[in-house]
Amino acid sequence: MTGQSVLDAQLLQELKMVMGTDFPLLLDTFERDSRQRLLHLQQACDQADFEGLRHTAHSFKGSSGNLGAQQLANLCQAIETAAREQDLAAAQAALAPVPEALEQALAALRAAQD
Amino acid sequence: MSLPEDEPLQVLIADDSNSDRLLLETFVKKLGHRVITASDGDEAMQCFHALRPDIILLDALMPRMSGFAVAEAVKQAAGDSFIPIIFLTALTEADSLARCLEVGGDDFLTKPYNRVILEAKINAFRRMKRMHGLLQQQRDEIARYNRDLLREQDWAKRIFDKVARPDYLDIPQLRYSLSPLAMFNGDILLAAPQPSGNLLVLLGDFTGHGLAAAVGTMPLAQTFYSMAEKGFPLPEIVRELNRKLYEVLPTGVFCCACLVSVSADQATVQIWNGGLPEVFVLQAGQAPQSVASGHLPLGVQPDSRFNTQTTWLPVQPGSRLLLRSDGVHETSNMQGEVFGEERLRQLLINADPTEAFERVLQAIADFAEGSARSDDVSLVELRLLPADAPAMAAPAAVWRQEASGGLNWSLQYTLQGEAILRCDPLPILLHALLEVPGLRGQAGRVHTVLSELYANALEHGLARLDSSIKHSHEGFLHYYELKRERLAACSEEACVRISLQYRGDGNSGELTVSVQDSGPGFRLPVLTASNPNPERPAGRGLALVQGLCDTVSVLEPGNCVQAIYRWQAGQTEARR
Numbered sequence: 001m002t003g004q005s006v007l008d009a010q011l012l013q014e015l016k017m018v019m020g021t022d023f024p025l026l027l028d029t030f031e032r033d034s035r036q037r038l039l040h041l042q043q044a045c046d047q048a049d050f051e052g053l054r055h056t057a058h059s060f061k062g063s064s065g066n067l068g069a070q071q072l073a074n075l076c077q078a079i080e081t082a083a084r085e086q087d088l089a090a091a092q093a094a095l096a097p098v099p100e101a102l103e104q105a106l107a108a109l110r111a112a113q114d
Numbered sequence: 115m116s117l118p119e120d121e122p123l124q125v126l127i128a129d130d131s132n133s134d135r136l137l138l139e140t141f142v143k144k145l146g147h148r149v150i151t152a153s154d155g156d157e158a159m160q161c162f163h164a165l166r167p168d169i170i171l172l173d174a175l176m177p178r179m180s181g182f183a184v185a186e187a188v189k190q191a192a193g194d195s196f197i198p199i200i201f202l203t204a205l206t207e208a209d210s211l212a213r214c215l216e217v218g219g220d221d222f223l224t225k226p227y228n229r230v231i232l233e234a235k236i237n238a239f240r241r242m243k244r245m246h247g248l249l250q251q252q253r254d255e256i257a258r259y260n261r262d263l264l265r266e267q268d269w270a271k272r273i274f275d276k277v278a279r280p281d282y283l284d285i286p287q288l289r290y291s292l293s294p295l296a297m298f299n300g301d302i303l304l305a306a307p308q309p310s311g312n313l314l315v316l317l318g319d320f321t322g323h324g325l326a327a328a329v330g331t332m333p334l335a336q337t338f339y340s341m342a343e344k345g346f347p348l349p350e351i352v353r354e355l356n357r358k359l360y361e362v363l364p365t366g367v368f369c370c371a372c373l374v375s376v377s378a379d380q381a382t383v384q385i386w387n388g389g390l391p392e393v394f395v396l397q398a399g400q401a402p403q404s405v406a407s408g409h410l411p412l413g414v415q416p417d418s419r420f421n422t423q424t425t426w427l428p429v430q431p432g433s434r435l436l437l438r439s440d441g442v443h444e445t446s447n448m449q450g451e452v453f454g455e456e457r458l459r460q461l462l463i464n465a466d467p468t469e470a471f472e473r474v475l476q477a478i479a480d481f482a483e484g485s486a487r488s489d490d491v492s493l494v495e496l497r498l499l500p501a502d503a504p505a506m507a508a509p510a511a512v513w514r515q516e517a518s519g520g521l522n523w524s525l526q527y528t529l530q531g532e533a534i535l536r537c538d539p540l541p542i543l544l545h546a547l548l549e550v551p552g553l554r555g556q557a558g559r560v561h562t563v564l565s566e567l568y569a570n571a572l573e574h575g576l577a578r579l580d581s582s583i584k585h586s587h588e589g590f591l592h593y594y595e596l597k598r599e600r601l602a603a604c605s606e607e608a609c610v611r612i613s614l615q616y617r618g619d620g621n622s623g624e625l626t627v628s629v630q631d632s633g634p635g636f637r638l639p640v641l642t643a644s645n646p647n648p649e650r651p652a653g654r655g656l657a658l659v660q661g662l663c664d665t666v667s668v669l670e671p672g673n674c675v676q677a678i679y680r681w682q683a684g685q686t687e688a689r690r
Contacts, residue, residue, distance in 0.1 A: 011226060018229060019140055026140075030133040058175065062204035063131045065226040 006101075006108045008068035015068065016112070027109050030067055034060065034102055041079065045088070045095055053091055054083035069105040072098070123147045123240060126167035128158035128184065129202055130176045134225070138171060138202070141229055145236065155179025162188055167197065169239055171223070174203045174214060185218040196246040198239040202227075267325060274328050277335045282306055287313060287376070289471055289495040293441075300327030300369075301439055301492045304335055306342035309544060309561040311378025314342045314351070317494050318371040318412070319390060319439040330369055330413070333358045344541045345561055348375040349422035352386050352412075356420050359413030368413040372437050380498045383435065385425045388412060391443065391455075394436040395427060396467035402459070403427065428587045431500040434467045441490030442474070445482050453481050471495040521550075521623075524615040531606040534576070535598070539612060540565055550616060552623045556681060559662050560625070564612075566655040567629040567675055571610050575631030575673055577601055608632050622682045630674035 019026050037060045044052040061076035075098050082090035125147045129135040132153070139149045150165055152158040155176050162170070162184075170188060174181040185199050201214040201222040214222045221235055282305050283290065290303055300320030307313055316338055320327040337358050341351045352373055359369055370389030377383070385393055389411030392404040405425050445453045458474065465473045474493060525546060527539050544561055548554050573579045577600035583593045613628040656675075660666050663677040 008226075014229065015137075018144060019137075022136075022140060026133060026136055029136050033132050055175065055177075058204060059131055062225040063133050065204065066134055066137055068226070 006069065006071050006104050007112065008070050011068035012109075012112055023113060026067070027106075027113065030063065030109075031106055033063060034106075037063075038099060038102060041095055041098065045092055048088050050083045050086050050088075050091075054080055057083060064105070067105075067109065069109070072101045072105045075101055120146075121240075123168040123236070124150065124165065125236075126150050126152065126158065126161055126165070126170045126172075128152040128155070128161075128170065128176070128181070129173040130154055131173070134173070134202070134227075138227065138232075141227065141232060142171070142236070145233055147236070155181065155184045158184050159187055162191070168243065169236065170197060170199045172199055172201055172219070174201050174205065174222075182213075182217045189218040194250065196243055198242065200235060200239075270325055270328060274331060277332050278302060278304060279335070279339065285313075287497045287499060288315070289497070291475055291491065291493045293490060293492065300330070301441075301490070302331045302334065303492070303494060304338050306339055308342055308375075309345040309557040310565065311558055313376040314338075314348065315374045315376075315437070315494070315496055316371060317390065317437045317439070317492065318369045319492070320369045321367050326367065330359060330363055330367065333362055334369065334412075341541075345544050346541045347538065348373055348384050348386060349424060350538065352388075352424075353417065353420060353422050356412045356415065357417045360416060363413045368411040370407075370411040370439075372407075374435060374437070374496060376496065376498065380431055380500075381428060383427050383429050383498075385427065386422065387425075391438055391440055394462055394470075395429065395433060396436065396462065396465075396470055397430055397433040398467055402462045426591060428590075429498050431498055432467070433498040434470060435496040435498075436462075436470060436474070437494040437496065439490065439492040442478065442493055445478050445491060447481050447483070453478060457481075521619055522617050523550075524613065526611065526613045528609055528611045530609040531604070534572070534604060534608060534610060535601045540568060543612065543614065547614065547616075547625070550618070550623070552618055552621075552681060553616075553625065560679065563627055563659050563662055563677055563679055566659045567627060567677060568610070568612065570655055570675060571629045571631040571633075572601060573597055575633035576604055576608055576610070578633065618681075622680070625679045625681075626676065627679065628669075628674060628676040630669075633673050634671075 015026070016023050037056050040056045041053065041060070043049075044056060057076045057079035061073050061080060064070075064073040064076060075094060078094035079091055079098070082088075082094050125142050127135055127138050127142065127149060128151070129138065130153050135151055135153065139151055142149050150161050150167060152161045156179050158170075158172065158176075159179065161167070172181045172184055176184075181201060185201070188197060188199060198220045199218065201219045202225065203211070203214065203222055204225040205211060205214075206224070211222055211224075220239070223232055223235065283303060285305065288305060292301055292303060300318075300322060302316075302318045302320070304316040304318075305313065316334075318331070318334060320330045334355060337355055338351065341354060346354075355371070363369075368389075372385070372387045372390040372393055374386075374393070375384040383395070385405045386409065387393055387405055387407045388409035389407050392406040395403040395405070397403075405427070408423070408425070409421055443453050443455050443458055447453075457477070461473060461477055462470055471493065475491075478491060525543070527543060529537055529539060540561070543564060544557070547560055547564075548557055553560055574581075577597050579593060579597060579600070583589045583596070609632045611628075611630045613626075613630075615626040617624050656666065659677055663679045666675065666677045668675055
């Protein structure tokens with residue numbers, strides 16, 4: 001997977017323009033939030049807490065989308081759907097690639113910073 | 115609160131996602147607005163109450179108090195103000211988005227946020243807020259004006275209620291039905307006794323409604339009462355009323371009116387009808403007579419074109435006159451038909467005059483049953499009293515002025531040439547006499563003496579009329595026509611001089627009235643009150659004077675009559 005397909009380039013460009021010198025702050029915030037959400041997702045999956053799973057996945061999806069991390073957002077959508085249908089297996093399956101996807105997204109965002 | 119076009123707003127951003135919140139905050143600040151942030155529903159409510167934002171960007175799904183709950187709470191707390199709520203949401207399903215609007219959201223913004231769309235939405239809501247503010251301002255203004263208007267109408271109503279002197283209407287000759295809001299519909303009924311014993315009645319119907327219609331009633335009523343109590347005859351009163359209203363009322367506002375003067379002996383009525391429906395005269399055993407409007411309403415024509423001609427009718431005791439506004443025949447029923455003139459006439463033809471008033475009112479009520487008619491019906495019945503009814507005393511309230519006249523004075527008043535035909539000196543002279551303490555309570559008698567002597571000078575001294583012409587009622591009218599003709603034909607040197615001399619104190623007094631004319635002279639008719647000639651109803655005049663006065667004499671060469679009237683405190687009845 002290349003860096004370009006991980007992120008929505010156009011959205012990112014706009015984001016950089018708008019945030020200006022605050023762009024690093026945005027990334028830091030996103031990273032902090034995302035790591036916490038990932039933790040919540042994993043815990044919720046372990047406990048079969050579908051409500052918690054759904055809520056966190058939905059939230060994560062929204063934030064990722066806002067930063068142009070499209071791939072990550074899609075994965076979160078899958079988790080959200082599985083949680084709504086109370087399908088634990090599907091949720092776990094959807095959750096599996098998320099840690100990797102997050103790292104990729106963060107890396108791509110840092111790269112785009114310069 | 116009105117917002118100028120580019121005024122920055124205070125924006126509350128409530129989102130539990132830190133990065134989303136930061137993103138939005140930066141977006142919105144870059145648009146020039148001030149931002150306050152909250153990370154959950156409770157914090158959002160606290161910010162709202164503390165800082166009263168202009169617009170709220172609200173995440174739909176938040177822990178603890180959800181976005182939906184916040185929206186509901188905000189809308190309730192906002193009350194009359196318009197505080198737009200834009201939901202922030204990653205939801206995509208249509209029904210979820212619709213739900214946002216149902217709970218009180220005004221719009222939604224989907225993630226990922228589109229800066230251009232966000233800016234457009236914020237601007238759109240700013241326009242809406244401005245419009246909303248304007249509407250509220252106007253609404254408040256209207257509410258204020260409305261309150262003021264109602265209060266003014268209430269004050270005006272209280273003034274107008276005093277203008278029409280309702281106690282003057284409480285006499286046995288009058289029965290009437292006026293709507294409770296009559297004054298505000300422009301309908302007015304006035305009645306006043308005159309010193310001569312005549313009764314004057316006016317029914318008026320001003321154009322328009324509300325304050326504009328009611329305002330004209332004040333000059334009308336004041337002029338009416340003032341002139342009536344001074345003894346002015348009906349045509350002069352009508353003329354003055356027209357003049358007053360013509361001066362005062364704006365174009366297009368006028369008063370349809372009917373004035374009736376009932377003679378003291380209840381035998382004649384004089385009617386002036388300008389713009390009201392016909393006056394019905396109902397007498398037992400006869401078909402109803404009517405006096406239609408023969409003039410334009412009051413306030414339409416300048417004085418120079420105004421016609422004061424009246425209709426005279428002989429009447430019998432017990433006759434009834436019906437005066438009405440057009441509300442009577444214009445009353446409509448549920449089907450939208452009007453009561454109409456024809457129905458009214460039929461009713462009157464078939465009814466007993468004594469019951470006509472009630473029958474008409476009942477018929478109208480029955481006709482209009484159930485329909486939402488406006489209470490515009492004004493119906494007045496004027497009853498001629500039987501011949502032996504006690505003479506009506508002028509209410510004591512009529513004479514309000516403090517006595518200012520001296521106890522020894524004299525006055526001479528001369529009319530010459532054309533003035534004889536055009537001027538009536540009696541009201542002024544009577545006014546002067548009534549200033550005298552002691553004479554005030556005897557207005558009727560004093561007036562009789564003055565007017566009979568004056569009439570005598572005109573009719574027999576100058577016009578050389580023969581009283582026998584007045585035998586019949588046709589002759590009556592002919593007599594007065596002849597009088598006018600002959601007086602008009604008098605030369606410029608013709609004159610009438612009235613001299614008044616008074617001596618007295620608080621207990622008694624003596625008034626000497628002399629009336630001298632420039633005619634060749636006449637002999638005093640040999641008549642006394644004790645044997646009146648029933649075949650000669652006229653010529654009663656001097657007999658009356660003889661009955662009231664201590665002495666009546668004719669001075670040589672026969673064209674001057676002098677009467678001496680004496681009064682004594684405690685003597686309230688006329689001597690006959």
